[in-house]
Amino acid sequence: GKSLQVLQPLALHMHEQKQGEEGERVARREEIEPIIAPYLVSIGLKAEDASGFLDSIRDRSGLLVEQGLDIFGFQHQTFQEYLAAREIAERAKFDVLISHFGDSYWQEVTLLCAGIRDASDLLRGILSLSDEKVTDHWRLVLQVMDEALSVDEETRKAVFFHLIHRVKILARGGKAV
Numbered sequence: 001g002k003s004l005q006v007l008q009p010l011a012l013h014m015h016e017q018k019q020g021e022e023g024e025r026v027a028r029r030e031e032i033e034p035i036i037a038p039y040l041v042s043i044g045l046k047a048e049d050a051s052g053f054l055d056s057i058r059d060r061s062g063l064l065v066e067q068g069l070d071i072f073g074f075q076h077q078t079f080q081e082y083l084a085a086r087e088i089a090e091r092a093k094f095d096v097l098i099s100h101f102g103d104s105y106w107q108e109v110t111l112l113c114a115g116i117r118d119a120s121d122l123l124r125g126i127l128s129l130s131d132e133k134v135t136d137h138w139r140l141v142l143q144v145m146d147e148a149l150s151v152d153e154e155t156r157k158a159v160f161f162h163l164i165h166r167v168k169i170l171a172r173g174g175k176a177v
Helices: 002-016 029-042 047-061 077-090 094-099 104-116 120-127 131-136 138-147 153-171
Strands: 064-066 071-074
Touching: 002 029, 002 047, 002 071, 002 077, 002 104, 029 047, 029 071, 047 064, 071 077, 077 094, 077 104, 094 104, 094 120, 104 120, 104 138, 120 138, 120 153, 131 138, 131 153, 138 153
Parallel strands: none
Antiparallel strands: 064 071
16 A cells, blocks of 8 residues: 555666666665655655665565665666556656657556546547657557547547548558558
């Protein structure tokens, strides 16, 4: 429960700081503490409890594992993706997903986020990207629609009209998808 409120922003930070092809992301204790400190206050702890909080998460939940002295990572990429998606959904930080739209490393986070809350704003943001970007990743747009907890009627129509528009261009011999 409460500890997730602290781990969500950390998961998003670590997902954004992806290093290497595998997306294996670890962070040092001194990098993590200032990120989680402000959130500790919201769950009734003190900002200076960050180090102890990290240790207790490592020892009790197994969500975070120590992968070397004072170097932490999420035990599974899936945990990181789910918590990052929750953070984006709860704080409506859809711009993060929109700026990474089409990047396979962010696909799972995007789909998880769509399933957590209404995805209308997310979809409208995606549709505002260049036609080429939307067309290149049209399957992902439809997956977001499919996974979405809900989408308002106006946005559904916008997605539909976008699709019709692309089909017409293709029918006239436009750029193949």
